[in-house]
Amino acid sequence: MNLTLKIWRQASPKAQGAMKTYPVSGIEPDMSFLEMLDVLNEQLVVKGEEPVVFDHDCREGICGSCSLYINGEAHGPGRGITTCQLHMRSFKDGDTIYIEPWRAKAFPVIKDLMVDRSAFDRIIAAGGYISVNTSGNTLDANAIPIPKEDADKAFDAATCIGCGACVATCKNSSAMLFVSAKVSQLALLPQGKVEANERVLSMVAQMDAEGFGSCTNTGACEVECPKGISLENIARMNREYLRAAVVTE
Numbered sequence: 001m002n003l004t005l006k007i008w009r010q011a012s013p014k015a016q017g018a019m020k021t022y023p024v025s026g027i028e029p030d031m032s033f034l035e036m037l038d039v040l041n042e043q044l045v046v047k048g049e050e051p052v053v054f055d056h057d058c059r060e061g062i063c064g065s066c067s068l069y070i071n072g073e074a075h076g077p078g079r080g081i082t083t084c085q086l087h088m089r090s091f092k093d094g095d096t097i098y099i100e101p102w103r104a105k106a107f108p109v110i111k112d113l114m115v116d117r118s119a120f121d122r123i124i125a126a127g128g129y130i131s132v133n134t135s136g137n138t139l140d141a142n143a144i145p146i147p148k149e150d151a152d153k154a155f156d157a158a159t160c161i162g163c164g165a166c167v168a169t170c171k172n173s174s175a176m177l178f179v180s181a182k183v184s185q186l187a188l189l190p191q192g193k194v195e196a197n198e199r200v201l202s203m204v205a206q207m208d209a210e211g212f213g214s215c216t217n218t219g220a221c222e223v224e225c226p227k228g229i230s231l232e233n234i235a236r237m238n239r240e241y242l243r244a245a246v247v248t249e
């Protein structure tokens with residue numbers, strides 16, 4: 001396949017960025033989208049041009065770092081997959097493909113297609129954990145019975161990989177789907193209930209402090225989420241927040 005790529009190039013966080021056009025040749029339909037970008041970068045290096053910077057790590061849908069906006073969609077066409085799981089057979093020979101970084105005030109561009117998502121880390125640090133004294137007194141994992149329905153819902157919430165597609169998709173750049181998944185995975189389990197009130201208040205306060213917008217209620221985040229995180233988690237987080245606000249008043 002021969003393709004035309006329109007790619008956002010930006011030398012540094014403060015530099016003016018622009019879309020640049022690159023032809024790329026020799027692309028196989030079975031290549032992943034990131035492998036296609038590897039081919040482009042090899043061709044750029046041979047020509048003495050600077051390769052395109054993009055974020056990636058696992059390349060198997062686990063780490064959440066391959067954050068690309070492709071033809072106006074977070075993680076490109078297709079549902080339930082990350083950019084690294086997108087294959088070039090989703091495109092046709094001769095296509096023009098637009099590739100941009102996540103667009104959100106709380107995710108500033110570092111360079112080209114790579115953004116800074118450390119705002120998510122600070123939200124987790126604000127409460128996305130449980131405090132357990134493990135000094136020689138660790139309980140067996142099966143010692144606390146948990147209803148299967150709760151365990152399944154907690155596990156589903158825990159599949160969030162922190163990619164940020166929900167933020168990039170939302171017109172308000174809201175992080176509600178991400179934060180609600182992280183609140184839910186602990187709120188549903190007995191181990192997480194001890195610190196539940198402080199957790200939801202702290203994580204929501206940090207989310208607001210980072211500059212994420214409010215929920216639009218359009219559900220676009222759920223549609224574009226590669227892990228199928230449900231809006232049900234946002235409803236649960238709102239209930240958790242209301243209860244916490246009342247009891248800690």
Ligand code: SF4
Pocket residue numbers: 064159160161162163164165166167177178181221224225226227228229
């Ligand atoms: S909720 Fe979905 S889209 Fe948002 S960060 Fe988690 S996995 Fe990514």
Ligand code: FES
Pocket residue numbers: 055056057058059060061062063064065066082083084085
């Ligand atoms: S590179 Fe890890 S999820 Fe895509």
